[in-house]
Amino acid sequence: MTQQLDYQTIREIFTRFEAAEAEPKGELDHVNAYTLVVAVALSAQATDKGVNKATRDLFAIADTPQKMLALGIDGVTEHIKTIGLFRQKAKNVIKLSQILVDDYGGEVPNSRAALVSLPGVGRKTANVVLNMWWGHPAQAVDTHIFRVGNRTGIAPGKDVDAVERKIEDHVPADFQRHAHHWLILHGRYTCVARKPKCGACLIRDLCAYDAKEF
Template sequence: MAAAKKVKALSRADAEAIFTRFHEIEPEPKGELDYINAFTLLVAVVLSAQATDAGVNKATKRLFELAPTPAAMVALGVEGIEQQIKTIGLFRGKAKNVHALSQILIDRHGGEVPEDREALEALPGVGRKTANVVLNIWFKQPTIAVDTHLFRVGNRTGLAPGKTPLEVEKALQKQVPARFLLHAHHWLILHGRYICKARKPECWRCPISQYCRFEPKTPPPGRSAPAR
C-alpha cells in the first residue's frame, strides 16, 4: 500500500460533519462479504486479501455449505479447500492458511473464534486488518480496518493523513466521534469503493465534497474542470 501525498488534516468539526452525513445517508452500513457465523466471516476475510468481495462470495457459497465449522474445514483438507476457492487469487496459499487456522481454532480455542486481537493475529493468514474486521463485525468492537480504499480516502480527503495503514488507523481513532466509530470503517471503505475511486473520484456526486481537501475536484462527465 503506497504512501499517499501528505495533506493537511481536517478539523474535528469537519470530521464530525463528514460522519454525520454518512450516518444520514446510511445509518447501518454493512460489509459486502457473505458469511453465516464468526468462523465463516474469518475465513471470508482471509480469502479477500487481493481479491474482490464478489469473487470471494462466489467461491465461498459452496465452501461454507460444505464446511461451516473449523472441524468440517479440517476434514475437507487442503486440496478440498483448493477445489472450492481456485477462482480466487493466491488460492493455494490461502487454502493452506484456512486449513491451518481451522486446526488451531480446534486445538487452542475450542473450535471458537477468539474475541481477542492477539489471538486472532496469531492465526495463519490473519493480520491486523483481518482481525479488525472480525472484531468489528462479529464482536461489535469499534475497530477500524484499513484497506486500500480506506487508506486512500483517509489521505485524499485529509480526514486521516498517514504514510502507513497503521498511521491512518490511529489518526481515525482520534478523529472519528465515539458514536460513529463502530461503523466508520464501513462508511469509508464503501465511499472509496463506489465514489472516491482511485483513478477518477466522482467528486460531482460526493456527499462530503465540501469538506474534502482533494483538488482539483473531478467535474461531472462531459464537463471540464474549472480553470485554476
C-alpha cells in the same frame, strides 16, 4: 500530505455518512464468526464479489473448523481456486482451522492478539472480525480507506498504521463503530482511485482534496 481536517468538519462528514446509510454492512458473505474469519482472510488481493462466489458452495458444506478440516486441503483448494493465491490461502485455512480446534475449542477468539496469531490473519483481518462480529470500534484500513483518509484529510498518514491511528484519534467516538465501513464504501463507489466521482460526492464541500472533478 493532505492537511488534517478539524474535528467539526469530520463530525459533519460522518453525520452525512450516517444520514445516507445508518447501518452500513460489509459485503463479504458469512454465516458465523468462523466463516467471517475465513472470508476476510481469503479476500486479501481479491474482490469481495470473487470471494463470495468461491465461498458460496464452500460454506454450505464447511461452516465450522471441524467441517473444514474434514474437507481437507484438496477440497478447500478446489473450492477457492478462482481466488488469487488460492494454494497458500487453502493451506492457511486448514492451519487456522486446526489451531481453532486444538486451542480454542473450535470457537473464534474475540481478542486481536489471538486472531493475528492465526495463519493468514493480519491486523486488518482481525479488526474486520472484531468490528463486524462483536461490534468493537476497530478500524480495518484497506486500500480504499488509506486512499480516502489521505485524499479527504479525514485521516492522512504515510502508512496504514498511521491512518488507523488518525481514524481512532480524530473520528468522533459515536461514529467509530461504523467508520471503517462508511470509508470503505465511499472509496469503493464514490472516491474511486483513478477518477473520483466528486460531482456525486455528499462530502465534496468538506473534503480537502484539491483536484476535485465535477
